[in-house]
Amino acid sequence: MSTIAEFRLPAVETTLGTAIEHAAGATFELESSVSKTRPSLWVSGVDRETANAAFEADPSVEEYDLLVETESRLLFDVSFVDETMGLRDELLADGGSLLEMWGTDGWWQVRVRFRSRDTLTDAYDRLEEAGISADLRRVTDVSGVTDDETRLTPEQQEALEAALEHGYFEIPRGISMEELAGELGISHQALSERFRRAYETLVDDELQPAGEQSRAE
Incomplete structure (x- = not known):
């Protein structure tokens, strides 16, 4: 592990x-x-x-x-x-x-x-x-990723969960990215990069056929 x-x-x-x-x-x-x-x-x-x-x-x-x-x-x-x-x-x-x-x-x-x-x-x-x-x-x-698990890193998942909890995705937003980064104890740039990589992973999982995902992993 x-x-x-x-x-x-x-x-x-x-x-x-x-x-x-x-x-x-x-x-x-x-x-x-x-x-x-x-x-x-x-x-x-x-x-x-x-x-x-x-x-x-x-x-x-x-x-x-x-x-x-x-x-x-x-x-x-x-x-x-x-x-x-x-x-x-x-x-x-x-x-x-x-x-x-x-x-x-x-x-x-x-x-x-x-x-x-x-x-x-x-x-x-x-x-x-x-x-x-x-x-x-x-x-x-x-641990290894199974079919029912996400390929997000723990840090990426933490950032998304915190964003959801604090209303970052709401309109209007309940918290700014700078404030959310402060809540997580990281820099604004680090949070932005975690979001970018998490979005890329989620979009890839959604658009890539299941068979191709298995072969890629």
Whole structure:
């Protein structure tokens, strides 16, 4: 049975601590699917000049390139001096999968899928040995998906259930996305991404024939 764990880690002990400090109010979110050669990071809450200055000030950043600029956020490809974001060895050495990672106000929130509780325990021990003050916020055991179950992650299901409970889907809305993110203890951007991935999964389940779903899984 796989296990999903959510950690809260101080940026100063892990990665981009200086950049996060210089870009007060910004949120940095890892976008692992965009670049296969180096990490890509969405930066929101600040303008381009502030984001550039934050990367320039951080001694761990070797090079950064702006890929996408929208009204609300910026996407950068980033190379680090030691060719790592500083957490890979500690968290993913036993085959863990990084699901989400976002940082703001001096902290990183990281979600990782582990093969078992034992591999989670080993990863936590490695963080401690590396001098990283890891705060394990949540642990969820994930069983295999059957025909009667949803393919939503526990976090995605939690977000949708909270949205329904607080009237987010009502007209007019009973709560804003910013307020709902506060209720869940995550950033606005993280909640938006959970909704996006949950909608994609639900639409895929609804539109894809049952036989094709079984083969895809």
